[in-house]
Amino acid sequence: MKQVEDIAALEFHHRQGGQFRWITITTLMLAIGTILHLVSPSVGGITPNWTIATYCVAICLTKPSYRQAVGIGLVAALVNVLTSKSGFPYGNLISEPMGALTCTFIVKNLSFIKIKGHSCLPVLTGFAATCMSGGIFVTILKIVMGLPNSVYFAGMLPLVVVIGLLNAVVTPVMYFPALRLFVARGILDSLEEQEVASDHSMYDLKPSQEGLISIEHLTYIYNKRKQPVLDDVSMVLHKGDFLVVTGESGSGKSSLCMAMTGAIPHYFGGVMKGMVYVDGKATTQTTISDLAGRVGAMLDDYDSQLVAMTVEEEIAFSLENKGVAPEKIEAAITEALEKVSMTPYRHRPLSNLSGGQRQRLVIAGVLATNPDILVFDEPTSALDPEGTHAFYELIHELNVKYGHTIVVIEHSLEAALPYANRLVLLDEGKIVCDADVETTLRYMYDHDIYKSAIPQVFACQLDLEKAGCTFPVPWVSTEAAVDSLRQMKI
Numbered sequence: 001m002k003q004v005e006d007i008a009a010l011e012f013h014h015r016q017g018g019q020f021r022w023i024t025i026t027t028l029m030l031a032i033g034t035i036l037h038l039v040s041p042s043v044g045g046i047t048p049n050w051t052i053a054t055y056c057v058a059i060c061l062t063k064p065s066y067r068q069a070v071g072i073g074l075v076a077a078l079v080n081v082l083t084s085k086s087g088f089p090y091g092n093l094i095s096e097p098m099g100a101l102t103c104t105f106i107v108k109n110l111s112f113i114k115i116k117g118h119s120c121l122p123v124l125t126g127f128a129a130t131c132m133s134g135g136i137f138v139t140i141l142k143i144v145m146g147l148p149n150s151v152y153f154a155g156m157l158p159l160v161v162v163i164g165l166l167n168a169v170v171t172p173v174m175y176f177p178a179l180r181l182f183v184a185r186g187i188l189d190s191l192e193e194q195e196v197a198s199d200h201s202m203y204d205l206k207p208s209q210e211g212l213i214s215i216e217h218l219t220y221i222y223n224k225r226k227q228p229v230l231d232d233v234s235m236v237l238h239k240g241d242f243l244v245v246t247g248e249s250g251s252g253k254s255s256l257c258m259a260m261t262g263a264i265p266h267y268f269g270g271v272m273k274g275m276v277y278v279d280g281k282a283t284t285q286t287t288i289s290d291l292a293g294r295v296g297a298m299l300d301d302y303d304s305q306l307v308a309m310t311v312e313e314e315i316a317f318s319l320e321n322k323g324v325a326p327e328k329i330e331a332a333i334t335e336a337l338e339k340v341s342m343t344p345y346r347h348r349p350l351s352n353l354s355g356g357q358r359q360r361l362v363i364a365g366v367l368a369t370n371p372d373i374l375v376f377d378e379p380t381s382a383l384d385p386e387g388t389h390a391f392y393e394l395i396h397e398l399n400v401k402y403g404h405t406i407v408v409i410e411h412s413l414e415a416a417l418p419y420a421n422r423l424v425l426l427d428e429g430k431i432v433c434d435a436d437v438e439t440t441l442r443y444m445y446d447h448d449i450y451k452s453a454i455p456q457v458f459a460c461q462l463d464l465e466k467a468g469c470t471f472p473v474p475w476v477s478t479e480a481a482v483d484s485l486r487q488m489k490i
């Protein structure tokens with residue numbers, strides 16, 4: 001395990017949509033391979049195996065998993081079966097997946113072999129995959145067609161090696177222009193970027209502070225952006241916190257929320273520096289689905305999180321999706337509905353629910369897997385004042401009664417702050433204040449940052465203080481103001 005000296009400098013690159021890149025690139029390369037296969041002249045019966053060369057290029061470029069490699073091999077086999085003039089082309093169905101697996105094995109294990117800093121993978125894969133695939137193909141052909149040993153050993157196998165050598169030349173000849181093309185088009189990272197890219201498995205990553213979520217020197221730049229949306233952000237979320245994050249539009253609140261759920265860096269494309277730890281584990285060493293069991297998120301357009309027909313089906317769907325055992329689903333639905341006071345609506349169709357009830361249902365779906373941390377991105381933007389109040393009462397109960405740790409991204413602070421123990425202020429991607437509610441509100445006022453969001457009742461207290469008044473209790477809510485005035489016997 002490698003030690004990390006400076007976590008602020010540790011990078012993680014991810015290109016959005018990366019999970020489908022291998023399909024795009026392989027399809028394109030195999031199409032080129034098929035055309036070359038059909039039109040290229042053979043010299044003395046010898047021609048490169050274009051299909052293998054092109055899928056080797058695709059595999060070297062996209063580094064697919066072994067399962068994906070089998071898929072690539074099967075597509076290549078189908079192309080070969082359909083275009084082959086051989087007496088028994090069906091051996092391709094075994095030989096091509098084996099060739100693609102060989103290529104993938106080399107890409108995963110021998111990438112350290114370089115000559116003068118240049119990757120040898122295209123040469124190695126071109127040769128080895130062709131020998132493996134060709135060797136298997138001619139062996140099957142010999143058995144099925146009953147060809148004599150002399151033809152097999154003196155003719156077929158040497159021919160496979162010769163074509164392997166040819167492919168060791170044509171594969172790099174295609175690889176480097178293809179790499180330049182895909183990098184120029186923004187589909188692939190350059191080789192230098194890939195060096196530092198998205199593999200942190202070799203690092204020994206541990207948080208320097210204890211907490212449910214520990215964010216350390218996090219800087220994040222979205223793809224095709226130059227400026228970071230989060231700039232050297234550090235904070236710790238403790239068990240039991242009710243944390244409100246606020247700031248001007250575009251200050252990076254949602255991005256911070258995405259970093260806590262793992263969507264940054266795993267889903268959104270971009271460059272992340274620094275680290276986010278959830279339960280002591282670096283998010284770059286965890287998958288989004290693992291994180292979903294620890295951090296439940298409700299997005300601002302929460303309606304898009306609803307997919308089923310009835311309330312019960314909706315929660316069951318979210319549980320099945322997270323791999324919960326069928327025998328545990330019934331009890332988990334009952335418990336989640338109880339927590340959000342939706343038990344009587346269990347069999348209701350979603351179309352019969354109000355906006356607030358739909359939101360409660362999304363929360364129930366999130367709660368069903370019992371995550372410790374709940375993150376809400378602008379949860380009240382579509383609710384009326386009554387709905388907003390009911391929402392915060394519910395979240396408060398989840399916090400104090402059920403022990404969930406809460407993070408809320410919020411513009412309208414009036415309703416949220418009475419329940420919060422911390423208020424974090426973001427400004428242009430930086431945390432400029434992380435303190436108790438009163439301190440952060442005062443900071444906003446004194447530094448003229450997002451002053452318009454300060455609850456009116458607190459702004460009133462600050463104006464009265466300017467006129468020389470002092471109060472025993474900060475007016476973070478109307479109730480607190482009344483309490484403060486009562487104590488003063490006014």
Ligand SMILES: Nc1ncnc2c1ncn2[C@@H]1O[C@H](COP(=O)(O)OP(=O)(O)OP(=O)(O)O)[C@@H](O)[C@H]1O
Pocket residue numbers: 222223225229247248249250251252253254255256268
């Ligand atoms: N997927 C994305 N790709 C590129 N840029 C993005 C992406 N998402 C957000 N941004 C940019 O990042 C910056 C911060 O956005 P973010 O949504 O985190 O801020 P915010 O404080 O939540 O804003 P708002 O209150 O308006 O929702 C903005 O300039 C935004 O345009």
